[in-house]
Amino acid sequence: MSDSEKTSTGTVERHEFGAEVGRLLDLVVHALYSDREIFLRELVANAADATDRRRFAALTDAALSMPESPKVRIVPDKAGRTLTVTDDGLGMGKEELTRDLGTIARSGTRAFSQSLAEASPGERPNLIGQFGVGFYSAFMVADRVEVVSRRAGTDEAWTWASEGQGSFTLTPGSRAEPGTDVVLHLKEDAEEFLEPTRLQHIIRKWADHIALPIVIGGTEEMAGNQGTALWRKPKGEIDEDGYAEFYRHVAHAFDKPWATLHWRAEGATEFTALLFVPGMKPFAAVEGERESRVRLHVRRMFITDEAGLLPNWLRFVAGVVDTDDLPLNVSREMLQATPALSRIRKAVTGRVLSELGSRAKNAEDYVGFWENFGPVVKEGLIEDGARRAEIAPLLRFRSSTAEGWTSLAEYLGRMKDGQDEIFYLIADDPDALARSPQVEGFRARGLEVLLLSDHVDAFWPDHLGEYEGKKLRSITQGAVDLSRFAAEGEAAEAAPELGGLIEALKTALGEDVSDVRPTDRLVESAVVLASAGYGPDLQMQRLLRRAGRGLGALAPVLEVNGRHPLVQTLARRVESGEDVSDAAGTLLDLARIQDGDTPRDPVAFARQIASALAAKDPAPS
Numbered sequence: 001m002s003d004s005e006k007t008s009t010g011t012v013e014r015h016e017f018g019a020e021v022g023r024l025l026d027l028v029v030h031a032l033y034s035d036r037e038i039f040l041r042e043l044v045a046n047a048a049d050a051t052d053r054r055r056f057a058a059l060t061d062a063a064l065s066m067p068e069s070p071k072v073r074i075v076p077d078k079a080g081r082t083l084t085v086t087d088d089g090l091g092m093g094k095e096e097l098t099r100d101l102g103t104i105a106r107s108g109t110r111a112f113s114q115s116l117a118e119a120s121p122g123e124r125p126n127l128i129g130q131f132g133v134g135f136y137s138a139f140m141v142a143d144r145v146e147v148v149s150r151r152a153g154t155d156e157a158w159t160w161a162s163e164g165q166g167s168f169t170l171t172p173g174s175r176a177e178p179g180t181d182v183v184l185h186l187k188e189d190a191e192e193f194l195e196p197t198r199l200q201h202i203i204r205k206w207a208d209h210i211a212l213p214i215v216i217g218g219t220e221e222m223a224g225n226q227g228t229a230l231w232r233k234p235k236g237e238i239d240e241d242g243y244a245e246f247y248r249h250v251a252h253a254f255d256k257p258w259a260t261l262h263w264r265a266e267g268a269t270e271f272t273a274l275l276f277v278p279g280m281k282p283f284a285a286v287e288g289e290r291e292s293r294v295r296l297h298v299r300r301m302f303i304t305d306e307a308g309l310l311p312n313w314l315r316f317v318a319g320v321v322d323t324d325d326l327p328l329n330v331s332r333e334m335l336q337a338t339p340a341l342s343r344i345r346k347a348v349t350g351r352v353l354s355e356l357g358s359r360a361k362n363a364e365d366y367v368g369f370w371e372n373f374g375p376v377v378k379e380g381l382i383e384d385g386a387r388r389a390e391i392a393p394l395l396r397f398r399s400s401t402a403e404g405w406t407s408l409a410e411y412l413g414r415m416k417d418g419q420d421e422i423f424y425l426i427a428d429d430p431d432a433l434a435r436s437p438q439v440e441g442f443r444a445r446g447l448e449v450l451l452l453s454d455h456v457d458a459f460w461p462d463h464l465g466e467y468e469g470k471k472l473r474s475i476t477q478g479a480v481d482l483s484r485f486a487a488e489g490e491a492a493e494a495a496p497e498l499g500g501l502i503e504a505l506k507t508a509l510g511e512d513v514s515d516v517r518p519t520d521r522l523v524e525s526a527v528v529l530a531s532a533g534y535g536p537d538l539q540m541q542r543l544l545r546r547a548g549r550g551l552g553a554l555a556p557v558l559e560v561n562g563r564h565p566l567v568q569t570l571a572r573r574v575e576s577g578e579d580v581s582d583a584a585g586t587l588l589d590l591a592r593i594q595d596g597d598t599p600r601d602p603v604a605f606a607r608q609i610a611s612a613l614a615a616k617d618p619a620p621s
Contacts (some may be wrong), residue, residue: 012170012171013169015170017162017166036190038140039138039140039141040074040085040203040206041134041202041206042135043135044085044206045210046135047072047085047089047180048072048087050089050090051070051072051087051088051089051212052212053090054090054091056302056304064090064152067177069213070212072085072087072210073085073087073214073221074214074216074224075216075218076196076199076217077218081185082186083184083186083193083194084183086182087180088177088179089152089179091150091151091178091180092149092151093158094156096151097158098170101147101160138182141190141193142184142186143187144162144163144164145182145183146160146183146185147160147182148173148175148181149173152179154178157174158173196217203216203225204224204226206245208226208230209230209242209249210249229297230242230246231273231274231320232300243260246274247318247319250276251318251319255280257278258278259276259277259356259369260274260276260277261273261274261277261351261352261355268343269340269343269344270325271324271325272323273322275317275320275321275348275351275352276318277316278318280372281373291306291308292308292309292311292314293306293315293318294307294309294317294318294319295321297322298324299322308345309345310345312379312383313384314349314352314376314380323344326338326340353391356394357393357394360394363404363405366396370396374395375455378454378456381460382456388463388464392467393407393408393409397424397450397451397452398450399411399449399451400425400439400443401414408467409468411450412470414448416485418484418485419447420470421470422466422471422472423448423449423473424449424473424474425450425451425452425474426452426453426457426458427453427539427595428539429453430453436594437525437528437594438475438595440522440523441523442482444487445487447482474537475521476529476531476539476595477531477537478531479519482521496568496571500574501560501580502518504574504580504584505558505560508580509584512600513556513588514556516558516560518562522559522563526560526561527559527560527561527567527587527594528595529558529591529592529595530559531556531557541554556591570587586608586609589605
């Protein structure tokens with residue numbers, strides 16, 4: 001909702017916050033009140049980001065050029081009881097002020113509320129950064145906030161104002177130069193934020209790593225930050241808290257990093273890198289953003305986070321790479337053809353892989369990383385052929401025999417004598433994998449099967465192909481010969497001949513199957529499906545069908561267990577001359593259901609089952 005009225009200074013537009021925004025403001029003001037100094041970090045970070053955006057935009061548009069010495073100014077006014085944060089950044093127009101300061105995603109508000117209720121008081125400050133509500137933290141210390149902004153390249157300024165009580169206004173404003181002023185009318189109990197030394201302490205604590213100068217005061221200024229880029233400092237001068245805070249700033253995260261990589265590379269191409277592997281999944285889905293966003297700086301100046309410094313399958317890594325070997329005015333187009341940047345990409349990717357390989361040796365420590373980012377790492381097997389040999393040792397899997405997670409190297413160490421393939425099974429449901437009939441015969445012979453259920457698992461095995469000379473083999477692809485491996489425990493009973501039943505099933509099922517054959521890889525189940533032995537395995541075929549690209553010619557193979565009572569009963573019925581066509585269709589549908597698929601005709605299948613159950617009811621006396 002919005003309305004407008006005419007005043008001597010122009011048109012005043014009134015807009016209502018959405019109900020979710022009003023609720024969010026109440027949460028920030030009251031639930032986070034004890035940690036309110038965080039507001040200054042958020043406002044300064046916004047100002048620095050706006051300056052970076054203008055600096056980059058000016059590379060291709062001279063009309064957006066920066067002032068000679070851009071800085072962030074923090075001006076306390078004790079008489080007026082205001083605190084102003086000013087920047088020379090890109091600025092905002094009317095539409096951006098309305099969109100960015102008047103709305104917020106509803107799901108984010110609900111999630112924020114839930115996480116706030118569950119978090120301990122010590123964790124609550126970081127929740128602000130998690131949900132992108134940094135600007136609203138100003139209402140923890142102010143009962144009115146005004147934002148005067150003029151977008152670079154325009155002559156028009158606008159003023160956004162709100163008391164945080166459910167509405168905001170927009171009026172024409174005045175600003176001599178592009179940029180933004182955030183004016184906080186402080187609450188009575190927030191006088192501490194008018195003291196320059198207190199403000200400096202907060203800036204040194206939260207934003208000392210920002211290279212952009214931050215000054216405090218009006219006519220007499222004092223330095224707010226040292227202006228030393230954290231990545232340029234020697235590692236011995238940075239403690240764990242310093243690294244963690246910079247990580248939260250650069251990654252827009254709220255957790256602690258799982259790994260910190262800080263080094264300076266010297267040689268043909270020199271650069272400094274400070275990279276972090278997160279300690280938990282990001283709030284947004286991993287799949288939502290597929291590009292790596294490591295920031296490229298040239299002589300400490302931010303250039304872009306779209307330089308592709310790491311491949312997309314390492315997109316969870318955050319941080320900064322700073323070099324003197326590129327010109328400050330380098331454009332994105334020039335970046336793609338820069339040999340120095342290619343060398344940096346290669347070196348940075350190699351260093352991250354080396355760190356992951358080293359940390360993978362500690363199984364207990366590595367599990368958390370793998371559960372967070374394993375599916376993303378597997379994408380590298382598909383996208384990065386040159387690195388497959390380095391990525392493969394990083395992989396971890398659930399297994400039909402081993403507890404917890406296992407590696408390919410550990411699997412090889414447990415292989416049976418005479419086994420020359422690495423067996424795996426793919427399905428959508430991870431809980432159903434270990435119970436799958438596909439695994440019965442392997443388990444009975446002590447053969448280990450890797451159980452794969454991530455979205456990418458249907459694709460990467462064909463790209464990797466083998467590991468240490470052992471071929472990767474889907475147990476649903478073609479006939480797996482288990483006869484050379486003896487069953488453990490009691491000797492397996494010889495299966496009876498099923499010639500008549502096999503032919504009857506083939507005739508009844510027709511083109512719904514490519515073959516029917518007996519199998520020795522079932523123990524408790526009557527039937528199981530396999531692929532025809534060429535083309536994609538069963539899981540890949542299901543994915544193709546869901547995408548509308550089904551391969552009709554690749555009908556599955558139905559394998560039957562001659563030791564199962566049901567199969568033996570059907571074999572005797574065939575020998576006596578009975579028609580088993582209905583039973584054949586039911587067997588195929590049961591095999592499809594076991595494999596995570598649906599019956600060919602769900603309604604007909606339900607009726608068959610109902611009829612079979614009704615037939616068992618004794619006749620009334």
